[in-house]
Structure formats: C-alpha cells, structure tokens
Amino acid sequence: MPVDQSLVGRTFPPTAPRAVTEEQVRDFVTATGGEYDGGPAPATYPFVVAFEAMNAFLEAEQIDLFRIVHGEQRFTYERPVVPGDVLTATLTVASLRQIGGNDIIGITSDITDDSGAVVCTAASTVVHRGADA
Numbered sequence: 001m002p003v004d005q006s007l008v009g010r011t012f013p014p015t016a017p018r019a020v021t022e023e024q025v026r027d028f029v030t031a032t033g034g035e036y037d038g039g040p041a042p043a044t045y046p047f048v049v050a051f052e053a054m055n056a057f058l059e060a061e062q063i064d065l066f067r068i069v070h071g072e073q074r075f076t077y078e079r080p081v082v083p084g085d086v087l088t089a090t091l092t093v094a095s096l097r098q099i100g101g102n103d104i105i106g107i108t109s110d111i112t113d114d115s116g117a118v119v120c121t122a123a124s125t126v127v128h129r130g131a132d133a
Contacts, residue, residue, distance in 0.1 A: 002130070004061075007061065008093055008095060008096050011091070012056060012091045013090070014089065015089045015090075016088070017086045017088050018049055020041065020081060020084065020087060022038070025083055028042065028048065029042060040082050041080070041082065044073075045081050046119070047122060049088070049089040050124070054107065057093075057107070063128055068127070069126065070126055071104070072123075072125040073123070073125075074124075075122050075123075078117070078118050078119055081111075088111070089109040090112070091107055092109075093106070104126075105125070105128060106124070108123045108124075109123075
C-alpha cells in the first residue's frame with residue numbers, strides 16, 4: 001500500500017532527549033572503523049538521534065522498516081556535536097513520490113540541543129519498497 005501523500009509537510013513529535021557522552025562517541029567512532037581522540041563527534045554522529053526519529057515516524061505510520069532502503073543522507077551544521085550535548089530530533093516529511101510501486105520519501109530531522117538551538121539538520125531520502133518490489 002503506498003504511503004499517503006497527505007504526510008508531506010507533517011512534523012512528528014521530537015524524540016526523547018539524548019545525552020551525548022564521550023563513551024558513546026568513542027563507541028560510534030570505533031564501530032565505524034576509526035579511533036577517537038576526544039573532541040567533537042564525527043560529522044555522521046547525529047544520525048544516531050535522527051534514526052530514533054525515523055523509527056518513530058515509521059512506527060506511527062505503520063511502515064515496515066524491513067521494506068526501507070536508505071537512499072541518501074546529508075547534514076547541514078550550525079555547530080559540531082560535542083560530548084555534554086543533550087539532543088533531540090524532530091522529523092518532518094519533506095517530499096513523497098511514487099515510482100514503480102515504491103515510495104521515495106524525503107525526510108528532514110532538525111537536531112536541537114537542550115536550549116532549543118538547532119545543532120544540525122539531517123536530510124534523508126528513503127525508499128519504501130512496495131509489496132511487489
């Protein structure tokens with residue numbers, strides 16, 4: 001069943017606040033094949049928070065994660081993420097189109113700190129494979 005076009009422009013509730021610790025950043029860096037020597041988190045670290053927002057969106061709309069293929073990811077930064085930050089992500093469905101029985105969904109997640117300031121915006125394109133795909 002195709003995703004409903006009325007979702008375009010809809011904003012979902014923010015994720016629960018997530019404290020960024022040096023240990024979490026180190027684990028992320030290690031898991032991605034690097035070595036952490038302190039300082040800011042890697043540029044892709046905010047995906048950890050954005051992924052929580054995407055999972056909540058998929059659950060709310062009853063979209064199966066196993067039918068999702070991640071197509072594209074971009075980050076636009078206002079400042080680096082550093083240990084000690086407390087972050088939340090608020091997801092908005094930016095675009096939706098159907099091609100060949102698949103839904104191409106553009107989503108943005110504003111990632112904010114505990115003062116409400118935007119730290120970065122994560123923009124993703126995901127493909128929701130149709131039942132016949």
